[in-house]
Amino acid sequence: MTVRNLESLFQPRSIALIGEASDTDRRILRNLLSEPFQGPVMPVMAGIDSMGGVPVFPGIDDLPAVPDLAVITRPLEEVPALITALGERGTRGVIITRAVPRDYTREQREALEQTILEASRPHLVRVAGPGSSCISVPHRGLHASSLPITLAAGKAALVTKSSAMAGAALRWCRENDSGLSHIIHIGAATDVDLGDSFDYLATDHRARAVIVYIERVRRARKFMSALRRLARMKPVIILKPPQVGEEEIDDFVYDAAFRRAGVVRVDDLEELFSAVEILDSSRVPGRDGPLAIFGNSRSLGLLASNALRRHDSSPQQLAPESNEALQELARRNASSHNPLDMGVDAGADAYDRALEILGKDRRISGILALKAPGASDDGDAVAEVVARHAKRLRKPVLAAWDPSAGEAGLRRLAAAVPAFSYPEEAVRAYSRLLQYRRSQTLLMQTPPSLPEDFTPDYEQARLILSAALTAGRDHLNEYQTGRLLSAYGIPCVDSRRANDPEEAAAVAAELNQPVALKLMSPEVQLKSQAGSVALDLTGPEAVRAEAEAMLARLHELRGEDVAVDGFAVQPMTRRDGAFELTLGVRPGGPFGPVLYFGHGGTETEAIADWACGLPPLNMHLAREIMQRTRIYGLLVDSGLRKPDLDAVALSLVKLSQLVIDFGAIESLDINPLWATGHGVLALDAGVGIQPQRGDPAESLCIRPYPTELNERIELPDGQCLNLRPVLPEDGPQLNAMVERTPPEQVRMRFFQALKSLPQELAARLTQIDYDREMALVITRDGIPGRAPLLGMVHISADPDLEQAEYDIMLDPSVAGMGLGPMLMHRIVDYARQRGIREIYGEVLRENEPMLKINEAMGFRIEPSSDDPGLMHVALRLDGSGA
Structure with a gap:
């Protein structure tokens, strides 16, 4: 859901404990009363008049006040009805302490979760659990926990899905005379999940740092978006142990996700709690x-x-x-x-x-x-x-x-x-x-511009994948693979298709040099093991004879009815001194596709030197993946053999764009990729495919660059400019625009006179999360990072999409050309399409041009309650009026 009403969970003014007078209820009540909680604690239980010296009420309707928070310990089948009754009375926070029984089937678990959500959503009741054993906020006097240890206030918060970890944190704090600002045990996370917790803690100044224990991630895009925002505001330390039976790549993917978010991963509990100590003091x-x-x-x-x-x-x-x-x-x-x-x-x-x-x-x-x-x-x-x-x-x-x-x-x-x-x-x-x-x-850091103007042939790639899927294939053959990679600018060995041995011989004669011959069949994956690849064949007769022998071997292995796509004939290529690398795409579980890079060649698996990262990539992120491998040091220090590392990084960027554009690509392996000082060449590659379901971008855990917003605009004087979303590479050009803008106009935007932008601010404005922010820029023609910026409008939405704050700046060279109103209309249209309910801003009183635009667009304009020199402007986008 959102961060809305989470204050009822973490900052309640009154609490109800709805239970059965069990030992667990007595422990929870004792914990609630032992802390200096300032509001009433009201037990609701049948058959008793008091507990722990506190009056007990027979039912929810008998409560003397509406509780902000209800702690429910009753059987799970009763919980949805209790949530409905509480929501109707005005309660907005619920903790469900009972865990889902281990013998529940997946269908039973999902049905229970759905029933809880259906009960909570009409009144926006926020639910922690089922199985939430501890929500503790010492500075609020809140210790809603069945665990028998109270918590002192500290400066770091703990978020976990593990009850054992919450208990371990409490014990560690007691034994080390330490504390935490929060313990948030979300349990099954039916409603309030890791992402919600991160969003809440991002704006809570008492949590100066956050430590996290997780085992698995659901809702990966929400998780990554919230984690990236949190990590930009305060240190985040994560402990995520590898799972039993989990493939090695799965743990590499988690590691890549944490690196992309800018958090630190530790290896064990000792390190995690050491982090608490150092962050706390x-x-x-x-x-x-x-x-x-x-x-x-x-x-x-x-x-x-x-x-x-x-x-x-x-x-x-x-x-x-x-x-x-x-x-x-x-x-x-x-x-x-x-x-x-x-x-x-x-x-x-x-x-x-x-x-x-x-x-x-x-x-x-x-x-x-x-x-x-x-x-x-x-x-x-x-x-x-x-x-x-x-x-x-x-x-x-x-x-x-x-x-x-x-x-x-x-x-x-x-x-x-x-x-x-x-x-x-x-x-x-x-x-x-x-x-x-x-x-x-x-x-x-601002990523460098692409070393070339990369424009993929999207339509050719679409036709290749569509034809293979229509034919019922689950992978591309060599010819299709080469054309697909070429469509996205990755150099490949020239591969020519031949339907039969005669055509293969004719192609060999035309090439007039030694060739490699590969039989293409959807039923043969490992060609070397099936005798379906031959190297260094010289002359048409040798090629014809080998092609016939390949067919005979295949028919003997798979029968006469085996499907054959023909042959791929490739000129033998030699590059003395080339490095053999590998790169490609693999499934990354909840995080969607991941890209990898490493040491290539026939011993790739044995060497096991590779690193992975999440799309979308730019040149900087691609280099960071490469730098995490052992072979990278050899590539850098190889003297006269030093390969073109920009070409290697660019190949990763191109693969990133390919998987963004096509969810049909399940896996892609290039091995080897030859790398020399003259560039790269893919010698062999394989592509696994699957039917595409919906928008391919939705399978990614980081929302990719929204190319659909790119637009060509024409000014009244006939100039043609580009309107597009901002890119990280735009940082230097944004700073250049600030430097050439008069100080007074800069003050209108930043509320202070700046001669240039600090690097961190330029990065924050250009390296945005497209899931939560948007910045549209106007540029002249050219490669991003080199093309001059002439204007920029930016909005940043809260996690609820309830409000988004805007800011805008124009280059003085385009003043009076109508770009200000145009940018404002574009960003308002985008905000409305995203479901944002209100867009607002703070405008200096003397900024009359901006206020006139606001007035013309229907913004509500009123003096700011915080600063007499500012006007608060706001526009409702949901039709609910001012």
């Missing part, structure tokens, strides 16, 4: 610099350094002035003091001086203080020094502390900084935090 690194390591133990310093190397990082050089200043503290002379060994007897003064020096080093992204027991025995004083500096510094400070160095000091230290027993634990937690920052930086 530390700052996210402000830059990607070295971690400064210092302490009173050379051994601990070496362990920390080695741990950094294992996490794809290593201690880097400090600033020269820092190294020079630290020499006075160092146990021995060294060219670099990272890690810094101050000697076992180093006391509070040494730690104080080291932190003062390191705190001034702008290269450093974080500091790790190490403490082993020493002769000075002033661990408590050292801990106090570290805690004091941690509060002062703007970069994260961590500690690895031997408890025997001082228990009291360790407690004070742990209250101020993430404190770990071992340096490896501290480094691992810090590395995950730095990984989050790096992933966000990666996503904010």
